[in-house]
Amino acid sequence: MLLLLLLLRLVNMADQNKTGTEGKLFSEILSPSELFAARSRSHKIPVRGQKDFFPNDSDEQRQRLEQSLNEHWSLTSEERVERLGNLVKAIWIPSDQIVELQSPAGNVQVFYRDLPLSIQDGYERFLSSATVSLQQYQVFGHLKRLGYVVHRFDPSSEPSSYAKQLNLPQSRDRAGRQLKRKRSPSPTATCSYTEAQVESTIEKMEEDKCSLEGDDAKKLAASPDIQTATTSGADEGRSWWMTDDLGASDKELHHSPTSGSSRWDFSSIPFPDVGSSERHPSCLAPPEPSLLPGDLTVGVCDIASWRRKINLRMVKMSSKEQKREKDKRRRRWDVNKDREVRRCRNWAEYHELLARRQRKRKGRPAHLWNREVTPLHDPKQPISTGELLDKISVIKSTHLLEGASRLKGSEQWRICFNVYQPDTVVDFKKSNPGKPYSRMCVCSFDGPVPDLRAIKLLAFQSGDIPVVFAVVDHGDISFYTFKDFQLPIDVFP
Amino acid sequence: MQAEFRAPRRRTRVQEEYEAPLPVSLRPEERSLFRAELINQHVLVWDPEQIQKIHNQGFFGKGVLSRARPDHSISDQWEEHEGLFLPLVSQARYEELLRWAGATLSAQGLDEEAVNQTLLQLSQPIGTEDLRGEGQMMNGQEGPGPEDEASPCTERAGPEGGASPCTERANPNPDSDSFSDFDSEPGPGPGSGSGSLVPGPGFVLVVSDSEAAVQIREVRRTPLSLSEYLQLSLEEAFFLVYGLGCLSVHMHQEPLSIVQLWRKFRSLHPDFVSSYAAYHHFRSRGWVPKEGGGAKYGVNLMLYRKGPPFYHASYSVVIERADDAFEGSVLHPFSWRSLAALSRITASVSKELMLCYVVYPTDQSEAELDSPECLSRLKVQEVIVGRWVSSRERAEQDDI
16 A cells, blocks of 8 residues: 655664674663563753853853753763664665655664664665655754644646536545436436446536537526426326335435335435526426325416526625715716806807816816826716725735646646645544645745746645745744735725 | 734824725725925925825825924914914014015015005905805915926825815915015916915914904905925835835926836935835835834834824834845944844833844846835845843743
8 A cells, every 4th residue: 555654753873882782782672671672761851941142161150051961962872762662663765765664654664675774874865855854854854843734735636627616526425416416407317327327427517517609508498398297207106205215216215215104205306496697598397296185286487587686796885885885875966957057048158068067177287287198087087985096096905826727847846745634633534634834835944935927826736825935044944825815995085 | 933923002192083094095096196396305295285195194294394294383372253264373473474475575585565465464364165266266276286287296185185174184284485585485386377476275263362352353465375285205205105106206397207206316325225125025014114213222214104193103114224145244243242232222212123124136237226116126134122131020921
């Protein structure tokens, strides 16, 4: 089974110069006394005392420093002792660049051609530039120790933008999911088909849904006709009631076998999807008469007016907006309401008034208005702030994904890991981890900062998951995000 | 994934009233045509009324003697006196001002006799009726303004500017004369017209230094007026000219057309197109971008909602240009070190760091860039830079 590099804890097998063991053969397996000594080691982490701010050449200071350094040294040089039985054997396969674990993960002892690898070997082989760089490992280790779940990022396993558009469920072997798919948009048409045919119809419908051509409208529009046609045809094969007798209903294929008394089988009753935004006939065929109580007969239903009322978003206007709406309505200016116009007794006077007003309108400075480029707005014109802002918006705003699809990949900027939050471990399954919390791109502190191109490229590859840049500075890691943003319009009337 | 919009933080004490978002009135009767001079690479507005309008309605520009709004005046205290609102100066201060005026006059070549005469004339107490009349005349006199009479834009309402008790800045104090005396700047446009020897006819309220409980206040002329003018940045000036059509910029008494202004500004600032595109974009979103973030926060612009007196700045903006292939950070070559430093500073002042990329189409020629019409082909991409802390407590609380 192919496993990703999840946990790599190597046993320290570096030999140490133990005093008094010059002639002795080095043995990995500890003698009882050595084991006892190891177990009873103090597990205290040396405490860092108060800081001294400058060296003062005193003996006391030197002594303290030395002691602290010794403690740190002995701590880091400690051998980690593992029970032999706890170690999991794993084999390093360089051609595939993986370490294959023989049993589920635990503390690992890696073998290559039946020889155990030391940490140095591990460093050289595993953390080469072709596989995982040291920096990536550092980030990996940092996040793992904090509890996050970190997986390698595989760009091919992410759905393409087209697939995302289709909103297909990830392929699963469960028939249950497919059932739901069948219920839209014209379910009865599929009832009498076999499963294989159903699937192809589904796919065709999916494609039709996504293509924006008009010719498939015919197909979908035709299906309600099929619906009415087959209603009469397939009656005997259909039953709304589930019984224990599966034989009669296995033509349907979509019963989940249940025991118990008869009840409505809603999965086989077609409900029209009025709210979907696809092209839809404005008339609904009447439902099955067997679904209706008693002698009730229902004709064709015209749902055009209802469809106009659904899928509307309520606009809640603030008081300022409402005032603006009122103002706009008020500004519908009626020429007859103008007092000066009223005072004109005949057309000649009216023309005079217009000419006077025209002359008063001078004040458009020639150097601004009589040239090739004029201002975007004439301050003489009364205009509301919102309209004014709209008028002067000549520069368009763009977003990160625009134009990102044509960017070619880059060697320098790659997404390395998918990161999942620690508390989602409960629902976490290796085969279906769900959507990651973020994706990591590892880079070095001494390297370049991503330019717009890199940001766009990675945002496109990542889809709707935020990209985090892990910047490694010799062991210290900082995380930065570069997020898309559109400044909202702020209007004070 | 999109960055979340954080609501701007209001200032705790707001002392100003909000007039209007932009100096373009919604009522056509009000003239909103302003005039500025381009002098030595700076765009300056002299007229106090225009200064008030331009600054209060949109927060354009900066007073040269003040921190933000031009509020430099001869005194910090103003008082109402018989229906007039005047600045208050002490007797000692008044005498000091007289001495300075005298020194200026002597420097102009007047002999001592003439100087003393002038000063005596100046320091006569003035009755309030005279004051009003004077104010009117003064304003009528300088009706055409400190500039030439060819410009139609400085038509002013007569008595309004003079002795109105309602306006806060009722100092009927034109800049013209005082500048030619007081300012040593070479060839400023205003003022050389009248050529009078008497320094500025402003008015002050002089308080005698007596120990009496009630101190007598007398209205006198200001010996010297220290008027302030408004300095607009190139982007602000161009926005007022091109975007709103309410400003005219003159150079050597000649009004400049939009294209001339564009070219002149491009010659003064090599990256004017990018910085103007960003400025125009933020203004057309209804936000107030202010320069001056450079010295304080290391960025090009600070973005305010409504204006600096009302809200703390929400964003620190770094303007960057990018071509069609989205490559190159040419204006601010960042290293991780400098970006980390900038991010830290921005976070410690509770703002968000925004990179504003101005995207140029590849097929845009140099000739196209020579006219402001190239702006319609540019696009702006806003990116928010944030830090993510990996420690568990933080992660549980907020999303990236």
